[in-house]
Amino acid sequence: MFRKIFSVLFTILIIASILTGNFSCFVKAEHGKWIVDDDGVADFQSIQDAVDVACEGDIIFVKRGLYRESLRIYKSLSLIGEDMETTIVEANVTKFEYGVTITASNVSFTGFTIRNAAIAIAIWGGYGNLITYNTIIDNNVGLQFFYSNSNIIYHNNFIYNFIQLESIDSSNIWDNGCEGNFWSDYAGLDDGSNERIAGDGVGDTLIPHRGVDNYPLMEPWNEKRIFPLKWGGQVYYIMVLSNSTVASFNFNQPNKKLSFKVTGPSGTVGFCNVTIPKNLLNGDFCVLIDGLQSSYMMEQNETHSIIGFTYLHSAHLVEIIGEYSVGPKVPEPSAKPRRFRLLAVEQMFDSERMKSAQNLIKTLLRYPNWNNSTDEYVSFIHLLSMYGQNELDDSVKIFWQGSPSFDSIKNEMENFLAQASPGEIVIFYYVGHTYVYLEPSHGLVYRFCGVSLKELKEWLSLGGLPQAYVVLILDTCYSGYWTKGVLSDSTVLAACKQSQSAWGHMFDGHFTVGILGSFWMAEDLNNDGWVSAAEAFKHAKEYVETHFYEEDEAFKQNPQGYFPVLDGDVPIVLRDIVKEFPLWDTGIVSIQLEDVERVEPGVPIFVNVTIENQGDKVATVNLDVFCDGCLIGYSKLTIQSSQNVTMLFVWNTAGFYGLYLNFTAIASCSPGELDLADNFYQINKAIRIAVNTDCNVDGVVDVSDIFFAAYSFGTSPGHVRWRFDADVNRDGYVGIDDIWLIAREFGRICFP
Structure with a gap:
């Protein structure tokens, strides 16, 4: 009962916070209730201190913060974190200590992130404990049971733990009847197999996962889910706060409708609070649950509408229909000057203090496309360095944004790189130490220190970056992993194979020295006046492989490149100021449909889109085709200069119904492309699908x-x-x- 009350109260607090812009909250301690805050006014600043003082049955509410302690829970208590993402228990960065050890029964532990522990949560001899709404990430062992039975574990996220689960002579409950936990190593499908429901966010194959979880979640659990929605070249963010599993999120622009599926245990009440940007969907709303109109409550501010409603749990389809919707948008042209953007990060390189990022910046500032000395080009540079600002050379101090950490890198990715405009050239440079560990079901998994593979991929995929041209320069051990197509549209220059270490000396990585050498030595192989990513890599690879450790296999370093677009011909440095920027310019010439007025659902419709390369360089283009705002086809193609290409898209009309009027094709822009008006093409043709x-x-x-x-x-x-x-x-x-x-x-x- 308390969890239900807490969920409702927490929902009200979130709604009020969004509307007022004030995200702080105050909870007064009463008898049997204690508050922990690591940096504020509270009963305790340490969770363990609260546990030691509390009596059996007490509730400990832990506010957001980083708690570096190893918890021992030996009483029947309820520990509730204020926010799963930001209420963090970190045992020890060396992973030698336990995170949470529970030796009591009937303990409730909910709403925390536990990381960097030898064992994140260990339950020894306990029963009836409830472990929910936690993220257990980057530990040697995620969860351990030792002679412990009848514990309940669901709605947790097990992510990148060396061993996800150890269970010794224990039998426990791993779901709430319809939902279990998220596991980063789960490879099953949500396809409706085994007479289950497809698209409900719960895996249907390869179960029970790890022999225990019959309902593994397809995405990490969070009561607060952010769904980034791209439409017309802009990203909109919809927040769903719910105690249900939310899946199959979709936006239908012609019908002015958001839809998603919710799932929860039968016999309980589910709730959703959906925050919708007004510039996406606005006006009078209608909420349908399984096609039936449902009552709702709504609050609004200047920019967002917040719609709240409840339902009895099972599997439901939720549809939110507005009065006004955003329309198709023509990409706005990039105005001169052409733009370059760099985020440079330098950390420890094993035991060495590196200055490679500083040296990269100082070198780039010698060239007109980076030093803002001409009206033709403008650059934006940020530096995260382990050196303090006062320790930096004067020429780079202005670019310093702080020291590198999980939070600072994430912030720069989302708030600096994401400002890139269409056609902008974006470079993410990283030098520092990495490590590798064994994941039993996946083989070797390589991770940046403090930045996971999944997080880096997500950060580089949101906020408009796919419109820009992203180049990753990674002078770090095992970086060859990133040349395996992990980031399908990003050019990658890696210092070594994924099984090798990267080496350096005198504050510089060998690979970085090779990259800088390509600029100094004008390695412009195609004589276009620019040193491209591919040309820089070629020089760096030859430099590293011919100058260092070629006889010692243990120290061998073989740089790796990945060039998914333009064969790596992405301009980095202007060497010859007489030469102009390479001309990339693609345009959509026509859309042609077969002559049909009406088809039954499932009957394919053929759509031909013709696109032309009007520039003097080979272009790689992503081409998307929409019908009334719904994506019906996409393709990635390479077009030679002055070449016309006609692409055939087969529109599978299954799942569509009604009258459709508008067909739109959108081509991604090329580096520095200024004429974007013809990257958007639309025709009107009435087709009825019924x-x-x-x-x-x-x-x-x-x-x-x-x-x-x-x-x-x-x-x-x-x-x-x-x-x-x-x-x-x-x-x-x-x-x-x-x-x-x-x-x-x-x-x-x-x-x-």
């Missing part, structure tokens, strides 16, 4: 369809009362056969 017996395309076969056909009864093409939709059997004549077909399916609900 079963033949639903003559008026209203989704139901009923008496209105009989009247529709009766109006055209006895007619054929050319007659004043002829209507194609009334000819159900498509024989060119509306007769009794058509009326009979409608009557045979009378009452049919046709919507998918």
